[in-house]
Amino acid sequence: MKKILLSALLVFSLHAEIVDRIVATVDNQPITSYEIAKVSKEMNLQPNQALNYLIDQKILQEQIKKQGITVDDYDLENAMEKIAKQNGMSLFEFKNVLEQRGEYQKFKKALKEKLLKDKLFAQIVNTNLKITPQDIKNYYQTHKDEFKTFKTVQVTKYVANNPEILKKLQQNTLLNLPNVSMKAEVYSPEDLPKNLLFLFQQTKVGQFTPIINQGTHFITYYISRKDGEEYLPLSSVQNIIAQKIAQQRREQILKEYFSKLKNRADIKIFNN
Structure with a gap:
């Protein structure tokens, strides 16, 4: 159970001379005044905020150790x-x-x-996250406009070995730049990988997509026109929906998980 030995908030000036001492412990792991001052300066936090941050970090580190997580x-x-x-x-x-x-x-x-x-x-979220087929279906039905797309899209594909060249091109399409290949293309949704399909959906007609790093070269697409309208079938977007739901629930799962850990931790804060 959490044990707080100090009722008043910890207050000290970062501009005063700081004597390094143990200010708090988390499951017997010390937090010193030096650590608090360092974090306060580096992260532009008030001392009490820095202390709370360090308490959270101690709990995180303990969990990483307990779960045997390595890099x-x-x-x-x-x-x-x-x-x-x-x-x-x-x-x-x-x-x-x-x-x-x-x-x-x-x-x-x-x-x-x-x-x-x-x-x-990722381990915490995957352990606590449960997404049912009904969850996915409900999301699809209530967010259907997210999956509205074109029947065909006309683009101009620009390829270069340097992203700076493409940045200049995006600013002025009339520039005749060397080492840039271009090709006009027409796609339907089924012709495109999902990441490119959603990129084209998000990019307005008359605009460029962000520059895509392909490792050995870079690509940007100019969207010339979009024709027709249709909805992507649920079967083709269910993985994307699952990711969206997971992202929405991730923060809440982590917040609840660490709140429980913090309540169970033996946290002691000492007088000055």
Whole structure:
């Protein structure tokens, strides 16, 4: 059971000299005044907010340990490679940039902490989340306009090996840029993978889609026109609906889960 030994809120000035001492414990794990000051400064939080944040982090770390969740070098490399691609770089180039800034080890540590938390959150949500076929059907019927689409879409596909070239093209389609290939195409919904179909749905006529990183090259589509109207069948979108429902319920599941953990934790806060 939670034990609070201090009725008044913890208050001290970050500008005063801080003597490092144990301010609180969470299941016998200490939180020091130095940690609180550091988090307050880095995250622009009030001391009490920083203390609450650190209490939550101790509970998170304990759960990660209890559940045996780990992140190895392979996980880190894969995550870093994805981030590198999103920034139009190879993994080698991305690491090199971090090294030159002296931020590689700091970034790697922060990424590992994030991956550990992501794995824990996914485990909690997957364990507590139950989505029935009726849930999916109900969502489809009450959000049917989300699945309204065109019968055909006319686009111009632009491909380049550098995203900056495509950014310039998006700003001025009259530019005659080198190393850009273009092709006019017409698609129906069944011709398109789901991610591209929904991208075309969300992009208005007369606009470009966001630039898509394909690893070795980059693509953007200009939407010329959309014709006709139809609804995607439930069978083709049920996985997407399940993801939407899961995302909606995720925050509530995590909030309830950690609220219970916090209530069960042995939290002690000490006098100054």
